[in-house]
Amino acid sequence: MPAPAPGGRAGGPPPGGSDGAAVLELRGVTAGYGPGREPAVRGIDLAVPRRGHTAVVGPSGAGKTTLLSLVLRFLEPQEGELALDGRPYRELSHPAIRSRLAYVEQDTPVVPGTIRDNLLFSSPDAGEEDLRRVLRDVRLAEKVDSLDDGLDTELSSTAVSGGERQRIALARALLREPDVLLLDEATAQLDALTEAAVHECIRTRARAGAVVTIAHRLSTVIDADTIVVMESGRIRARGTHEELLAADVLYRDLVEALRIASAGSGAAAPAGHAAAPATVAAPGAPQRTG
Numbered sequence: 143m144p145a146p147a148p149g150g151r152a153g154g155p156p157p158g159g160s161d162g163a164a165v166l167e168l169r170g171v172t173a174g175y176g177p178g179r180e181p182a183v184r185g186i187d188l189a190v191p192r193r194g195h196t197a198v199v200g201p202s203g204a205g206k207t208t209l210l211s212l213v214l215r216f217l218e219p220q221e222g223e224l225a226l227d228g229r230p231y232r233e234l235s236h237p238a239i240r241s242r243l244a245y246v247e248q249d250t251p252v253v254p255g256t257i258r259d260n261l262l263f264s265s266p267d268a269g270e271e272d273l274r275r276v277l278r279d280v281r282l283a284e285k286v287d288s289l290d291d292g293l294d295t296e297l298s299s300t301a302v303s304g305g306e307r308q309r310i311a312l313a314r315a316l317l318r319e320p321d322v323l324l325l326d327e328a329t330a331q332l333d334a335l336t337e338a339a340v341h342e343c344i345r346t347r348a349r350a351g352a353v354v355t356i357a358h359r360l361s362t363v364i365d366a367d368t369i370v371v372m373e374s375g376r377i378r379a380r381g382t383h384e385e386l387l388a389a390d391v392l393y394r395d396l397v398e399a400l401r402i403a404s405a406g407s408g409a410a411a412p413a414g415h416a417a418a419p420a421t422v423a424a425p426g427a428p429q430r431t432g
């Protein structure tokens with residue numbers, strides 16, 4: 143596409159796109175895992191705003207992970223296209239795309255080595271102060287200070303819990319200050335401090351950039367600016383928590399299942415939202431989410 147004339151776009155959007163434009167777009171995307179198989183997602187249209195939190199929910203097998211795989215370009219669409227800042231993926235290299243994204247996978251995705259190695263894994267040039275900042279963000283600064291070897295503690299050490307490893311994975315992603323943070327929330331029960339730290343990091347990051355979560359926790363879902371409900375490879379509804387509670391029966395069932403899952407774990411919805419869906423009737427069989 144032609145480059146804009148120098149100086150000819152005063153007042154127009156900056157090169158990276160304007161605040162109003164989507165940072166990431168899927169346009170009519172259909173994709174799957176090989177010939178002879180049913181597509182895993184079909185006709186997906188989704189615009190992810192430059193700032194804010196988009197949460198994807200849906201029963202197991204709905205296509206949520208496939209959606210993230212497409213965004214990360216682990217998978218190519220069979221139909222339709224993706225775009226970053228309005229530029230189609232086919233015009234961009236894999237590194238150009240990945241440099242703008244950070245992905246926090248489910249379940250403790252860490253590399254062998256020390257805490258420092260893990261943080262620097264995808265940001266080798268980060269300075270000590272940057273490391274401190276992200277450790278504070280995920281509420282691990284004091285913990286790391288308390289370790290004899292500090293940042294040079296082996297991550298395999300029993301001194302580092304599963305929840306702390308999860309937070310290190312998140313700290314690594316935050317260190318890159320990604321335009322789009324993609325987070326597949328852990329399905330496993332995490333300790334309360336880890337849950338709170340992850341929750342707060344999503345909020346903070348969503349003020350500066352785009353956050354897309356595959357949400358497995360009610361508190362994460364309720365907090366999102368936009369919730370996308372997937373079922374059988376399609377987006378069946380989208381909106382805010384209140385809008386979807388009023389409009390979408392599957393969403394109501396999913397929320398109820400998450401509510402049951404979080405009951406008694408100490409990880410209930412934030413107080414400000416607690417009253418909103420309280421009148422929802424329990425479905426016969428709670429939907430599994432995965």
Ligand SMILES: Nc1ncnc2c1ncn2[C@@H]1O[C@H](COP(=O)(O)OP(=O)(O)O)[C@@H](O)[C@H]1O
Nearest residue numbers: 175182200201202203204205206207208209432
């Ligand atoms: N690697 C794969 N190979 C073949 N089929 C897959 C693969 N990953 C996912 N699928 C299929 O694609 C569909 C969507 O799966 P997925 O995106 O993982 O859903 P979700 O994350 O919502 O549980 C399912 O039917 C699943 O069986």
Ligand SMILES: [Mg+2]
Nearest residue numbers: 206207208432
């Ligand atoms: Mg999944």
